Amino acid sequence: MITVDLGNRIxxxxxxxxxxxxxxxxxxxxxxxxxxSVEAGKRNISIINIKKIADGLDVSLGVLFSDL
Amino acid sequence: MITVDLGNRIxxxxxxxxxxxxxxxxxxxxxxxxxxSVEAGKRNISIINIKKIADGLDVSLGVLFSDL
Numbered sequence: 272m273i274t275v276d277l278g279n280r281i282x283x284x285x286x287x288x289x290x291x292x293x294x295x296x297x298x299x300x301x302x303x304x305x306x307x308s309v310e311a312g313k314r315n316i317s318i319i320n321i322k323k324i325a326d327g328l329d330v331s332l333g334v335l336f337s338d339l
Numbered sequence: 340m341i342t343v344d345l346g347n348r349i350x351x352x353x354x355x356x357x358x359x360x361x362x363x364x365x366x367x368x369x370x371x372x373x374x375x376s377v378e379a380g381k382r383n384i385s386i387i388n389i390k391k392i393a394d395g396l397d398v399s400l401g402v403l404f405s406d407l
Contacts, residue, residue: 273386273387273390273400274387277386315386315387316386317383318341318345318383318384318385318386318389319341319342321386322341331407332404332407333401333404333405333407335404336399336403338401339399339400
């Protein structure tokens with residue numbers, strides 16, 4: 272399921288930069304509960320929010336999706 | 340704007356496989372009008388629909404987003 276794969280990839284990259292879900296969500300101005308559900312693969316997230324997360328992770332969309 | 344960049348990229352790849360908007364939308368089971376608005380960058384498309392389009396174009400998400 273693509274939502275699960277994307278959520279796992281986002282979690283992996285977030286952990287690489289050493290931020291908690293809460294701190295990362297705060298950094299990008301996203302609701303913490305919503306962000307947690309994205310990482311859990313429970314949201315059919317839109318491209319604008321995907322881009323916001325990629326920017327917060329400081330990776331391109333190409334890198335975010337590189338193995339998906 | 341990411342929706343515009345993504346729409347342009349989808350159009351480019353669709354044209355490479357030589358299908359009209361109508362034929363491509365029919366192929367992937369997506370409403371033709373909705374698909375046209377995605378290519379025009381007017382939709383905040385979700386990951387499930389992006390994946391459906393990538394599959395129809397026979398590219399990975401990494402390739403779809405490679406230059407975005």
